[in-house]
Structures are given as structure tokens and as C-alpha cells.
């Protein structure tokens with residue numbers, strides 16, 4: 001058996017030039033996939049972290065009721081004893097902070113024009129301590145300790161349509177938890193650019209106490225949990241789940257991935273593109289190597305005839321050719337993984353940048369992550385591709401007419 | 410006299426090859442018996458059907474009509490797998506073009522028939538050493554074929570053909586790619602193995618000069634046996650004529 005493997009191994013390196021070509025082809029395919037896949041992974045990670053940092057957090061806690069029915073009045077299904085829940089969650093491992101938020105809506109008016117808004121209320125210091133800060137186009141973030149005017153952030157779209165700027169005043173109109181209409185005068189301290197036009201056209205942010213005063217409620221909509229590392233999300237979520245279920249007001253948690261619709265869309269799209277690339281590489285390797293393997297088989301006709309004449313079972317011949325191709329695939333994969341990672345490292349230290357993606361003006365860094373799953377996956381793929389490519393030549397070799405094969409020149 | 414079972418019995422065999430709209434009759438109703446321990450040459454000009462006959466005896470080709478019996482077994486009744494088994498166990502081949510596996514050393518080439526027989530590594534090693542010694546190439550065991558001379562390569566091929574102690578060794582023009590000196594030496598080597606180990610050899614040649622020490626010569630012309638002579642001392646005595654239909 002080991003002699004048989006030795007034979008296959010030596011046959012792989014029999015025609016150096018051809019083997020080199022095949023290895024380049026196979027290795028190039030693997031390296032290409034690693035680079036593209038590694039870049040996509042970098043992009044996913046960037047999008048993931050920016051999504052989380054833009055305020056999504058790693059885990060959000062709601063009351064169970066929140067998902068069971070629509071609110072009749074604002075904060076109907078909100079968390080009442082939120083300070084207690086927040087402080088108990090805050091003691092958990094990997095938890096960097098817990099930020100209470102209120103989501104509400106209403107009308108904005110400056111006396112001349114009015115506009116609908118989707119508001120959120122936060123404790124700015126807590127948000128900042130967790131690294132969540134709104135992307136300001138101008139002005140400053142909220143400051144809860146300011147005495148005097150009630151501060152507000154509005155989206156750039158809001159500012160444009162209402163023709164207001166930092167320093168201007170606005171009136172917020174909302175329905176309170178009791179169903180009464182209430183108003184609050186605020187001063188714009190900053191304009192926010194979320195990167196999404198639809199959001200910017202409705203965006204309003206005030207501090208939590210202001211919102212509670214406006215809405216006449218001491219509840220919050222949800223608690224946003226920030227962790228030290230995104231990779232710990234599942235572990236922390238698993239630990240929190242039973243704790244939350246046992247509260248007098250039952251709570252449920254949502255992981256960031258469950259809330260990140262845009263991230264999921266992007267990821268699905270690019271995963272599809274990557275899969276498509278993988279399929280192309282798979283078939284390219286397959287087609288290119290079928291030819292090479294057939295050529296190699298043809299050149300060895302007399303040798304195969306000899307082996308068959310000596311009484312070698314035909315299945316051995318099939319196995320020999322398939323093992324040879326599989327070995328070639330393995331060597332190609334190793335070469336590709338090494339080459340791809342080296343190239344990736346080189347690209348990473350070269351500090352390459354891509355032109356700014358649409359909707360932003362910051363050039364995007366071009367980095368390639370080294371993803372083990374990708375290395376294993378693309379290696380497996382080329383090995384399988386070569387094993388498949390060898391089936392036809394292997395079967396042809398095993399079916400040779402012995403006398404004819406021996407007469408082959 | 411009780412009729413014994415011949416090692417090889419070619420019984421009224423015809424082999425035709427289709428050729429365009431025509432066909433070539435490579436062997437025409439040929440019969441031949443070879444006993445155990447014989448050393449037999451098939452002589453004849455190029456195209457006379459020597460290779461065709463050896464291929465049929467070696468079970469790597471099938472007759473158009475007639476029977477080939479090896480050890481009394483009609484090979485026409487055997488399945489492809491049984492034929493493979495038969496070749497693996499009972500037949501050794503030597504080829505005109507040596508046909509060694511280029512990525513294997515001399516020893517590994519000789520080992521190959523044992524490998525496909527499934528012998529243990531220890532057993533294989535002893536037998537390979539023995540076989541290489543018997544062809545005088547023990548010292549070249551670890552050379553690859555491309556470093557060996559033509560004569561040496563063919564001796565390795567002979568070692569490979571006898572290492573599994575087959576009942577029959579078939580050599581189709583084993584000397585055609587050798588110079589006269591090496592050719593003579595190779596025939597002498599095979600004759601020696603035949604006498605020392607009692608192995609049966611059938612080889613073909615179109616070179617008259619190699620037949621001097623060959624005890625039995627079957628002459629083929631146009632696919633027919635035209636003479637079958639046994640040597641008695643230095644004189645070749647014709648014992649039987651060809652079977653002509």
C-alpha cells in the first residue's frame with residue numbers, strides 16, 4: 001500500500017513542467033479565493049463593527065410583550081424596572097455597558113414648517129462609554145448635564161427640509177403614555193449623518209430624561225448591551241437568557257445579527273458572489289486539469305498496458321490515477337494556501353486603499369483577513385475538483401486494451 | 410501412453426484483425442503444445458504473427474476462433490477478473506521495449522508483481538534480492554531505469570518476469586532493442602534460468618543468430634507454423650509440420 005502511494009507520489013512529479021503548471025493553476029485558484037474571500041471577510045467585519053457601533057450594540061433586551069402586541073400608547077410594552085435589569089446585566093462577564101433607550105415618534109415644528117420624526121432617547125454618557133456615538137455632520141453630541149435648553153440631534157435630511165441648523169430651536173410634539181398631546185422645546189446641538197437617507201430624513205435624538213418628561217413615562221423601550229468583543233455575543237446571550245426569562249416582567253433578548261437587516265443583506269449578496277466565484281474556479285480547475293490528466297494518461301499508455309498485462313487489477317489503475325490527481329490537488333492547495341496568505345500579508349502591509357464606497361467619502365482600507373475556514377474550504381474544493389477531473393482519465397486508463405496499449409508508441 | 414496436460418495448448422487458433430473494409434489474418438488455424446520446463450523460440454519474419462501468438466498465450470488478447478488452454482484450463486471460459494488472476498500468478502512478461510516503470514528503481518520494478526500478489530514486505534524483499542541476483546544485477550538494485558544500460562534494463566525486466574515464480578515466461582522479441590552481444594547474453598541468461606529453475610520460456614525473435622542454443626524452434630510464416638524442430642545435439646530435427654487447415 002505504501003509502495004502504491006509512493007508510485008502515485010513519484011508519478012505526480014514525473015513531468016515537472018506539467019505538474020508545475022497544474023500546481024500554479026490549482027494554487028492560483030485557491031490563493032485567488034483566499035484573497036477575495038479574505039477581503040470580503042474584512043468587509044463583513046468592518047460592516048459588522050460599524051453596525052454595532054452605530055448604536056445597534058451586541059445584544060438588545062426588550063420585554064417579551066414588545067414582540068407580542070402593538071403598543072396602544074407609547075411605552076405600553078416598555079421596560080418598567082429598567083434600572084434594576086440594567087444593573088444586573090451590567091455585572092455580567094464581557095459586558096462593557098448597558099444603555100437604556102426610548103423609541104418614540106411625533107412631529108417636529110419650527111413654527112413655519114413641520115415634519116414627522118422617528119426619535120430615540122439615550123443617556124449620551126453611557127452611549128459614549130460603550131463607544132456608540134452618532135456620526136455627526138456638524139455640531140456636538142448630546143450632553144445630559146447641560147442646564148438650560150433641552151438638547152437635540154437631528155438628521156441632515158431633517159435639517160435640510162426644515163431649513164434649520166445647529167443652534168436653532170425646534171418644538172417636538174408627541175402623544176404621551178396617557179394619550180395626551182405634549183410638546184417640548186429643544187435646541188439643535190448637532191446634525192447627524194447616518195449614511196442612510198431614509199433615516200436622516202426622520203432622525204431625532206434627545207436625552208432620556210427629556211423624553212421621559214415629554215412622554216410622561218419612566219419606562220424605556222429597550223436596553224442595549226455592549227460587549228468587549230463581538231465574538232462573545234453568543235456566550236453572553238446564552239448566559240443572559242434564563243436570567244431574563246425569570247424576571248417579574250419577562251424579557252427577551254435579540255442578538256445584533258437578528259437586528260442587523262442591512263448587514264445580513266450585504267452578507268448574503270457577497271456570499272453569493274463568492275460562491276459564484278468558487279464555482280467558476282472549481283470548473284476552471286476541473287476543465288484545465290481533465291485535459292492535463294488525459295494527456296498524462298495518454299503518454300503512459302504502454303506503461304499502463306504493462307501493468308495490466310502483469311495482472312494488476314483494473315481498479316488499481318483507477319485508484320492510481322485518482323490518487324495522483326488528489327495528491328496534485330493537495331499540493332496545489334498547500335501551495336495556494338501558503339501563496340494566498342503571503343500575498344494577503346503583503347497586501348495588508350502595503351496599506352492599500354480602495355476608492356470610497358458609495359454614500360461615504362472615506363477611502364476604504366483594503367485588507368485581507370486570514371480565515372481558516374476559507375483555507376480549508378477552498379482546499380477541499382480543489383482537491384475534490386481534481387479527484388473528479390481524474391475520473392474520466394482513470395477510467396479510460398483502466399479500460400485500455402492491453403495488447404493495443406503495449407503496441408502504443 | 411497417458412496424455413498429460415500441456416502447460417500451453419494452442420488449439421486450432423485463428424486471429425483476424427479488421428482492417429479498413431478488409432481483414433488481416435494474423436494467425437491462421439495454428440496449433441501448438443508447450444510442456445513444462447521447455448525453452449522455446451518462435452521464429453519468423455516481421456508480420457508473421459509472433460506477437461499475436463504470444464499475446465494470445467499470455468491472455469492479453471482473444472482468438473477469433475480456436476482455444477487456448479493454460480494448465481488444461483480453457484482461457485476462453487474465464488471472466489476478465491479470472492484472466493487477470495491467471496496472468497498475475499502464472500505468467501511473466503518480458504517486452505521488446507523493456508517497459509520498466511520509470512519512477513521505480515530496479516528493485517521496486519522487480520517488486521511490483523509481488524506487490525499486486527499482496528506478499529508481505531519481508532517476503533518481497535527476499536524474493537527481489539534473489540531475482541536480482543539471478544540476473545546478476547544485485548548491485549544496481551537502487552538505480553532508476555534511466556541510469557541503466559539497455560542490457561541491464563532488460564535483465565531487470567527478466568527478474569521482474571520471474572520474481573513471482575510463474576509457470577510461464579513470455580518474451581516478445583526481448584532482444585530487438587539490444588546489440589548482438591547483449592542479445593546473446595540475454596538469451597543465455599534466460600536459458601540458464603530455464604535450466605537452473607526449471608522455468609518455462611517462450612520467446613520470439615526474427616534473428617536467426619540467436620537460435621543456436623535454443624532446443625526447440627517454432628517457425629511461423631504468414632500466421633502459420635511452417636516448422637517445429639527440436640535440437641538433438643547440434644542438429645535441429647524436424648518433428649512435426651505445421652497444422653495447415
Ligand SMILES: Nc1ncnc2c1ncn2[C@@H]1O[C@H](COP(=O)(O)OP(=O)(O)O)[C@@H](O)[C@H]1O
Nearest residue numbers: 426433434435454455456457458459460461462
Ligand atoms: N492490432 C492489430 N490490428 C491490425 N492488424 C494487426 C494488429 N496486430 C497485428 N496485426 C497484423 O497481424 C499480422 C501479424 O502481426 P504480428 O503478430 O505483430 O507479427 P510479428 O510480431 O511477427 O511481427 C501483421 O500483418 C500485422 O499487421
Ligand SMILES: [Mg+2]
Nearest residue numbers: 459460461582
Ligand atoms: Mg512482433
